[in-house]
Structures are given as structure tokens and as C-alpha cells.
Amino acid sequence: MSRQHIAEPTGDALELAVAGQADSTPDVIDGVGFARLYGEPLFQLPTDLYIPPDALEVFLEAFEGPLDLLLYLIRKQNFNILDIPMAQVTRQYLEYVDQIRVHNLELAAEYLLMAAMLIEIKSRMLLPAKQAEAGEEAQDPRAELVRRLLEYEQMKLAAFELNALPQLGRDFVRTQIYIEQSIVTRWPEVHVADLQAAWADVFKRARLIQHHKISREELSVREHMTGILRRLQSAKFVEFADLFDPSRGAPVLVVNFIALLELAKETLIEITQAEAFAPIYVRLAYSPT
Structure with a gap:
């Protein structure tokens, strides 16, 4: 209400x-x-x-309804809620209803209903009590009213405690901070020791399958650099070992490795790995447009 x-x-x-x-x-x-x-x-x-x-x-x-007014009259005069003096409470209640009828007749209807209930309870208390069955006590006409008053008081106290809790927008405000952050993938750096170990493994396998053949061959580092770049254009990532063909012998592997280092020096390629001790991969260097 x-x-x-x-x-x-x-x-x-x-x-x-x-x-x-x-x-x-x-x-x-x-x-x-x-x-x-x-x-x-x-x-x-x-x-x-x-x-x-x-x-x-x-x-x-100010009251929020008939029960609120009735509870106020009882608590203000320190009446026992389990033994309400109906005559005194009803008289005070009717005095209040007479005041609000002058200003708000529609609102007074709710209070008049409670007033009728109080008068009914008082009249039932004046009548002789009905005989209860054996072993049972006679029911007090005020019992139902007392039950409603106690329940209302409990809910009112609970509402007061909830209202005392801090509320968003009334007691505090939530702070919001907007941070603009661009996410850039950072790959782990390849250490020299890892690169040396990968090269030693490739060179070791090349020696195991090499054939003894005496020949003279001119090898071009620039040509091998072009071949590596052409190979990387067709794939996003190429494993380090896949860039070498052990069957061509150690001299070709050495020149190919020098070509790979020259490309890395000129920042045309990137040598990376997903995590520590993971396989080493080679890809074309990223150039922003």
C-alpha cells in the first residue's frame, strides 16, 4: 500500500x-x-x-496500511501483542480513521475494513466463549490478528535491514574504465644455441647418407636465397629441416645455410618457434601495408 x-x-x-x-x-x-x-x-x-x-x-x-497503523498503536503504548486491549486500540484506531475520511475517502476504505474487523473481534470477546472439545483450549478471537501482526512486523524489519545495505546508485557508484589495447602476437625468440643444435642435426644426417664423389661445383649463395624465398611464398611456415636436402651433400647444405642466414640478416625472413624446445620454423617476414 x-x-x-x-x-x-x-x-x-x-x-x-x-x-x-x-x-x-x-x-x-x-x-x-x-x-x-x-x-x-x-x-x-x-x-x-x-x-x-x-x-x-x-x-x-505516516503509515503504509491498516496493519502498519495498528502495529504502531500497539508498540507506541507498549501493549503486549499477544494480549491486545481491543477496546482501547479500537477507539484510537477509529479516531485516526475519522481524520483520514475528511481528506481521502478512497484511502479510508482500507482502514474501515480493518476497523470493522477490530469491532468484530471485540464483540466476539464480549460473547460467552464456545465450549471446546475435551483436551483443547478455547480459541482466542485475537489469534488470527496477532498472527498477521507478527508476520507483518517480521517482514517490515527484514525490509528495513535490506534497505540499510549499500545500494548501487544510492550509496555508491560503479567505476568503469575503458582501456584501448591492441593484441599483438609475440613469438618466442630463437636463441643461437637452438639454431646451432638444429643445424648440427641436419648436418649430421647429411653425413650419414652422403656418397663419396669427387666433383667441382660452383654454388651461388644468392641463388639459394632466391630458392628459399620461393619456397616460403608457397607456405606460411616451413620447418627448418625441410629447407635442406641432405642428399645433395654437405657443400650444398652449407651454402643453403649461409643463404638462410643472409636472408635473416636482411630481415626478409623470420626464424621462430611456438614455445621453448619446440621445432624451429621459418617464414617470410611480416611487412605492414
């Missing part, structure tokens, strides 16, 4: 304000006005001053 404020015009205050029009108070007291209007001193009341009847109001206690 929505929270409401019950206002009541005070007749004495209204009469005093109206009577102030004919008051004999001097217009100026020691050079100081008796009131301020929009920050400016007011030395004389206007002759056409009109105060509406509802201008002066007294705000009473």
Missing part, C-alpha cells in the same frame, strides 16, 4: 494569520522588517493578503 500523509488545518494558526492583517504591530522595528519576501525585507503587510484554509497543515504520522 502506498505511503500517505494526513494533513489537518489548524484553525488557531489560521485565525492568527488572518488577524495579523489588523495587527497594530509597527511597520518598522528598529529599522528591520518583520519578514522577508524573496530575500527582500517586508516592512508592511499587504492589504489584500489572503491565506487559503488548507495553507496551514499539520502532518501526522
